Amino acid sequence: xxxxxxxxxxxxxxxxxxxxxxxxxxxxxxxxxxxxxxxxxxxxxxxxxxxxxxxxxxxxxxxxxxxxxxxxxxxxxxxxxxxxxxxxxxxxxxxxxxxxxxxxxxxxxxxxxxxxxxxxxxxxxxxxxxxxxxxxxxxxxxxxxxxxxxxxxxxxxxxxxxxxxxxxxxxxxxxxxxxxxxxxxxxxxxxxxxxx
Numbered sequence: 001x002x003x004x005x006x007x008x009x010x011x012x013x014x015x016x017x018x019x020x021x022x023x024x025x026x027x028x029x030x031x032x033x034x035x036x037x038x039x040x041x042x043x044x045x046x047x048x049x050x051x052x053x054x055x056x057x058x059x060x061x062x063x064x065x066x067x068x069x070x071x072x073x074x075x076x077x078x079x080x081x082x083x084x085x086x087x088x089x090x091x092x093x094x095x096x097x098x099x100x101x102x103x104x105x106x107x108x109x110x111x112x113x114x115x116x117x118x119x120x121x122x123x124x125x126x127x128x129x130x131x132x133x134x135x136x137x138x139x140x141x142x143x144x145x146x147x148x149x150x151x152x153x154x155x156x157x158x159x160x161x162x163x164x165x166x167x168x169x170x171x172x173x174x175x176x177x178x179x180x181x182x183x184x185x186x187x188x189x190x191x192x193x194x195x196x
Contacts, residue, residue: 008191011094012184015063019176022066029127031169038062039173040166041159054155056095056186057102058162059179063087064103084108096190101152102159107135109160112147114138123164 006014023035030037041058050058064087088104110128113120115138124132132138139147150156187193 006090006093008094008187008193011091011187012180015060015183016176016180018063018066023176025065029130030125030167032167034062034065035176036171036173037166039175039179040168040171041162042179043171043173044165045158045162050158052182052186053096053098054102054158054162055179056183057099057155057159058166059176059183060087060091060095060099061103061106061159061163063090094187094190096186098152098155099186101150102156105147105150105152105156106160106163107131108139108147109156110163111136111139112144113157113160115140115144125164125167128164 019035019038023038024033026033032040038059038061041061042055045055045058062083064083064085084104084107088100091103092100110124110132114124114132121129121138147153
């Protein structure tokens with residue numbers, strides 16, 4: 001999918017359009033759609049009083065499944081599609097580094113947690129285990145040391161836990177429009193635009 005020329009004034013609607021057009025796609029063999037998964041993560045974050053950057057990062061962490069030139073993941077995949085990089089690339093010009101890092105490194109966070117907290121592996125769904133294997137498995141000790149240098153590590157891990165939490169087949173959530181003003185606030189704050 002080619003990305004149109006995006007601006008501060010169009011990025012929020014562009015993301016909303018992605019939710020509207022693609023959100024009902026199956027999510028990696030999970031019992032929820034892509035939109036439900038991301039909206040659940042954001043809703044859980046909001047209900048738990050998380051800051052807006054975490055809520056927005058949870059909302060957008062898997063956006064790369066829709067923007068990746070390699071398409072969306074399936075259980076038949078034999079190689080990684082790098083949706084985390086695709087998502088970070090689309091959002092990079094508009095969001096602060098903490099949001100971008102949560103998008104770019106939520107896959108690495110799964111590998112990190114499997115290496116540093118072996119019990120975390122037991123929380124993973126079959127689809128998440130399949131993608132973990134394609135993504136390189138648990139991190140090596142050297143990768144763990146390097147990953148821990150990221151200044152946004154704590155928030156990246158928070159978004160990873162929200163990623164795992166957002167897979168309930170019957171959870172009710174607000175739609176994207178509920179979060180859109182928050183997404184715009186994060187964009188405006190990052191770009192130094194004062195609220196009118």
